[in-house]
Amino acid sequence: MNRSRAVKSLAALAQETRLEAFRLLVQAGPDGLAAGDLAARLDISPPALSFHLRGLANAGLVRSRQDGRFIYYSADYDAMQSLVDFLTENCCGGAACAPARTTGRKVIPRRLS
Amino acid sequence: MNRSRAVKSLAALAQETRLEAFRLLVQAGPDGLAAGDLAARLDISPPALSFHLRGLANAGLVRSRQDGRFIYYSADYDAMQSLVDFLTENCCGGAACAPARTTGRKVIPRRLS
DNA sequence: CAGTCAGTTCAATAATTGTTTAACTATTGA
DNA sequence: TCAATAGTTAAACAATTATTGAACTGACTG
Numbered sequence: 001m002n003r004s005r006a007v008k009s010l011a012a013l014a015q016e017t018r019l020e021a022f023r024l025l026v027q028a029g030p031d032g033l034a035a036g037d038l039a040a041r042l043d044i045s046p047p048a049l050s051f052h053l054r055g056l057a058n059a060g061l062v063r064s065r066q067d068g069r070f071i072y073y074s075a076d077y078d079a080m081q082s083l084v085d086f087l088t089e090n091c092c093g094g095a096a097c098a099p100a101r102t103t104g105r106k107v108i109p110r111r112l113s
Numbered sequence: 114m115n116r117s118r119a120v121k122s123l124a125a126l127a128q129e130t131r132l133e134a135f136r137l138l139v140q141a142g143p144d145g146l147a148a149g150d151l152a153a154r155l156d157i158s159p160p161a162l163s164f165h166l167r168g169l170a171n172a173g174l175v176r177s178r179q180d181g182r183f184i185y186y187s188a189d190y191d192a193m194q195s196l197v198d199f200l201t202e203n204c205c206g207g208a209a210c211a212p213a214r215t216t217g218r219k220v221i222p223r224r225l226s
Numbered sequence: 227c228a229g230t231c232a233g234t235t236c237a238a239t240a241a242t243t244g245t246t247t248a249a250c251t252a253t254t255g256a
Numbered sequence: 257t258c259a260a261t262a263g264t265t266a267a268a269c270a271a272t273t274a275t276t277g278a279a280c281t282g283a284c285t286g
Contacts, residue, residue: 010127026206069283081181081210092137182253182262
């Protein structure tokens, strides 16, 4: 992942609708979701969805595959991982964002219950 | 870090000049860099820098402190870490971006109750 | 085939973002 | 106090991005 590719990826995610769309696709797993399904969950019009999915696809964050008259979109996990890696390496100054978390608490994301 | 905050942060980084400015500030360490120094390294005009720094500051990614007639900007490592954490948790489906890098079984994120 | 369904593309428009030049504020130092 | 330095703010403009409604393409079904 180079800088200009990172900028494209960041730009693709830097919008409410697209970020939420991507999140839904990640949640949906490798099979992804049909465009119409996604449009319904996001409550946006088909053209709006098409526009935003094109942005995500263009950045390489999602893939699409046609199945009958449905088009399924799915998240490209590798691309996302590359982006996170890029940010960690280039914008955090190391393995984790360096100087700030000197000592003390480590924030562990809370899941379940 | 919530979604709309993440969008703001992503938007702040989703531009060549700002991403590079932030990277330079991360590299510079906690003391940061004077605005003029940054402008020279980025080879942009003072107003252009001001504009972009405002974007980064607005997103909470950089802080500024005045010292004499210089204004030093520095990266907020915690904010950056929060963003990376958000992406990892919400857009990767787990600790690392899950299903794509399988050499065997699929690890599909499940929402558990 | 004709009709419908899923989705995209197009065109027009509104809104946001980035760049530039000029003018301004604050600090320093002679 | 005057001039220079560091940086921001303002205003005008260009470019990009987002939203909408209408028209289109391709795949299924009767």
